[in-house]
Amino acid sequence: MHVAIIGAAGMLGRKLIGRIVADGAIAGHEIDRLTLLDVIAPEPLRGFAGQVDTRAADLSTPGEAEALVAARPDMIFHLAAIVSAEAELDFDKGYRINLDGTRFLFDAIRLASQEDGYRPRVIFASSIAVFGAPLPYPIPDDFHTTPLTSYGTQKAIGELLLSDYSRRGFFDGIGIRLPTVCIRPGKPNKAASGFFSNILREPLVGQEAVLPVPDTVRHWHVSPRSAVGFLLHAATLDVEGVGPRRNLSMPGLSATVGEQIEALRRVAGDKAVALIRREPDAMITRMCDGWAPGFEATRALALGFTAESSFDEIIRVHIEDELGGAL
Amino acid sequence: MHVAIIGAAGMLGRKLIGRIVADGAIAGHEIDRLTLLDVIAPEPLRGFAGQVDTRAADLSTPGEAEALVAARPDMIFHLAAIVSAEAELDFDKGYRINLDGTRFLFDAIRLASQEDGYRPRVIFASSIAVFGAPLPYPIPDDFHTTPLTSYGTQKAIGELLLSDYSRRGFFDGIGIRLPTVCIRPGKPNKAASGFFSNILREPLVGQEAVLPVPDTVRHWHVSPRSAVGFLLHAATLDVEGVGPRRNLSMPGLSATVGEQIEALRRVAGDKAVALIRREPDAMITRMCDGWAPGFEATRALALGFTAESSFDEIIRVHIEDELGGAL
Numbered sequence: 001m002h003v004a005i006i007g008a009a010g011m012l013g014r015k016l017i018g019r020i021v022a023d024g025a026i027a028g029h030e031i032d033r034l035t036l037l038d039v040i041a042p043e044p045l046r047g048f049a050g051q052v053d054t055r056a057a058d059l060s061t062p063g064e065a066e067a068l069v070a071a072r073p074d075m076i077f078h079l080a081a082i083v084s085a086e087a088e089l090d091f092d093k094g095y096r097i098n099l100d101g102t103r104f105l106f107d108a109i110r111l112a113s114q115e116d117g118y119r120p121r122v123i124f125a126s127s128i129a130v131f132g133a134p135l136p137y138p139i140p141d142d143f144h145t146t147p148l149t150s151y152g153t154q155k156a157i158g159e160l161l162l163s164d165y166s167r168r169g170f171f172d173g174i175g176i177r178l179p180t181v182c183i184r185p186g187k188p189n190k191a192a193s194g195f196f197s198n199i200l201r202e203p204l205v206g207q208e209a210v211l212p213v214p215d216t217v218r219h220w221h222v223s224p225r226s227a228v229g230f231l232l233h234a235a236t237l238d239v240e241g242v243g244p245r246r247n248l249s250m251p252g253l254s255a256t257v258g259e260q261i262e263a264l265r266r267v268a269g270d271k272a273v274a275l276i277r278r279e280p281d282a283m284i285t286r287m288c289d290g291w292a293p294g295f296e297a298t299r300a301l302a303l304g305f306t307a308e309s310s311f312d313e314i315i316r317v318h319i320e321d322e323l324g325g326a327l
Numbered sequence: 328m329h330v331a332i333i334g335a336a337g338m339l340g341r342k343l344i345g346r347i348v349a350d351g352a353i354a355g356h357e358i359d360r361l362t363l364l365d366v367i368a369p370e371p372l373r374g375f376a377g378q379v380d381t382r383a384a385d386l387s388t389p390g391e392a393e394a395l396v397a398a399r400p401d402m403i404f405h406l407a408a409i410v411s412a413e414a415e416l417d418f419d420k421g422y423r424i425n426l427d428g429t430r431f432l433f434d435a436i437r438l439a440s441q442e443d444g445y446r447p448r449v450i451f452a453s454s455i456a457v458f459g460a461p462l463p464y465p466i467p468d469d470f471h472t473t474p475l476t477s478y479g480t481q482k483a484i485g486e487l488l489l490s491d492y493s494r495r496g497f498f499d500g501i502g503i504r505l506p507t508v509c510i511r512p513g514k515p516n517k518a519a520s521g522f523f524s525n526i527l528r529e530p531l532v533g534q535e536a537v538l539p540v541p542d543t544v545r546h547w548h549v550s551p552r553s554a555v556g557f558l559l560h561a562a563t564l565d566v567e568g569v570g571p572r573r574n575l576s577m578p579g580l581s582a583t584v585g586e587q588i589e590a591l592r593r594v595a596g597d598k599a600v601a602l603i604r605r606e607p608d609a610m611i612t613r614m615c616d617g618w619a620p621g622f623e624a625t626r627a628l629a630l631g632f633t634a635e636s637s638f639d640e641i642i643r644v645h646i647e648d649e650l651g652g653a654l
Contacts, residue, residue: 153491164480
């Protein structure tokens with residue numbers, strides 16, 4: 001099977017590649033070819049016996065999507081996006097990459113489909129940013145998508161296109177609305193939501209972290225490992241069972257910041273918790289009010305998607321996957 | 328005030344123009360200039376003292392949206408669309424006119440807005456086709472949009488763009504999800520939903536009409552007069568009161584075909600009802616199952632949008648507006 005990953009150099013892309021290379025297969029289907037695409041050249045692959053093509057390309061450049069589709073990958077993971085803050089600052093870039101890029105990809109597949117009956121599985125990484133405040137808790141599967149960012153708008157449009165192109169039979173699309181990925185590996189970044197990961201990841205290795213919001217803030221989390229699990233489950237799911245509503249709010253863990261901190265205390269002790277420095281930030285706190293507190297995810301759970309059920313578990317996944325298994 | 332109407336040659340466009348010319352104003356704002364645009368040249372206007380520009384143009388042709396916006400209309404009604412059946416048959420045409428055309432318009436306004444602070448009111452005719460079965464009855468305001476046609480998909484994408492561009496301050500947009508317009512004037516057409524109007528309009532003038540579905544079919548209706556009322560109300564509504572969720576399910580009348588027929592009997596007698604010929608059509612009946620049975624329309628009602636409360640009233644509106652006031 002030939003698998004293409006768009007956005008291969010991003011955090012999720014790299015984790016997905018790692019898992020595919022380790023498994024050598026997706027749900028029993030052997031992978032003999034990988035096409036890895038990103039705006040910056042993805043890292044060379046080690047430990048994979050099959051054919052690997054890496055491309056530094058931007059899907060929104062005319063011709064790039066056609067070039068990708070020319071090799072007729074059986075499975076396409078579309079993870080590429082300009083993130084929320086950048087799409088908000090640079091209107092043109094956000095719409096170009098997140099909307100035009102996605103549409104170019106879908107249209108290239110459509111034309112190939114009309115040419116020779118090509119019909120790949122397309123897994124689209126959507127986001128809970130398609131929802132905008134005021135939001136109920138938990139958010140039901142049939143709640144309307146009224147995004148409050150251009151990024152969320154672009155993802156919601158991608159979802160609509162995915163469903164329509166799937167309904168018409170051009171490809172078999174599944175859109176998965178990812179919770180906030182926590183604990184995000186790497187260095188603290190300037191994303192407003194970065195603190196959710198920072199307050200766990202940094203203290204686990206003896207570093208200070210800043211908490212800008214009250215302990216009562218509730219949000220919707222999933223580990224990077226489970227996020228990759230969602231992508232792989234979506235890749236082999238029976239689409240007949242999904243029906244025409246192809247976009248699914250993923251399961252996750254709804255937790256308050258206070259609950260995150262207590263999990264940290266249970267796993268790493270008071271010393272770790274003492275490294276969290278409270279520096280209230282009114283702007284970030286206000287932004288949090290607009291973020292999703294949690295979802296029912298009834299359909300996704302029934303379809304077999306699974307996530308963590310405690311923050312202790314999320315922290316242990318991080319220790320296993322990022323810290324070599326021990327503190 | 329300068330008012331532009333895109334889709335001016337359509338049924339709703341012509342009705343809106345008639346009302347604007349008759350009133351000479353919208354909510355007390357005098358209209359001194361009209362720009363009428365459609366793919367076929369709109370009819371010349373009689374009885375309007377101000378300046379009139381008519382343009383035969385297609386918004387999806389590069390440059391046309393810019394040309395329209397160059398004159399900086401204060402208010403833009405965007406009613407143009409490839410209808411549902413045609414957008415389903417001709418994929419490219421539907422996406423070109425309904426999605427690209429709308430985006431070109433919004434982008435032309437955005438660029439003008441960035442140039443000189445231009446910020447018109449934009450009234451976007453959306454549709455209950457943004458919803459797809461299975462649907463609850465009544466459909467609440469916060470129900471998700473999962474269209475089952477390319478037309479509905481394109482309208483749902485237009486709604487998302489309208490909200491995002493409004494949020495960013497490029498224009499003040501209001502999207503109104505129109506119920507099925509009934510009694511639609513003119514001749515019977517081949518639209519699958521045409522019978523809702525045919526079974527009333529034809530018998531009212533002594534002609535036979537075909538009913539292809541059972542009397543129990545429930546649907547969501549509004550008179551052409553009220554649909555124009557929605558557009559005009561949206562044109563002068565306080566957008567601050569609407570907030571960031573700029574797309575509103577309009578009020579209407581939920582009625583079964585049987586209730587339509589009983590209203591016809593009350594207004595025009597048994598003789599009129601006898602002209603309805605039942606010719607069950609399994610395909611049309613199946614399609615009806617996917618159509619919206621009715622809405623709560625809580626927000627729209629609170630914002631002052633009003634519709635008919637009985638089918639007798641809808642029939643009387645038709646007699647007044649189309650048949651000179653008497654049978």
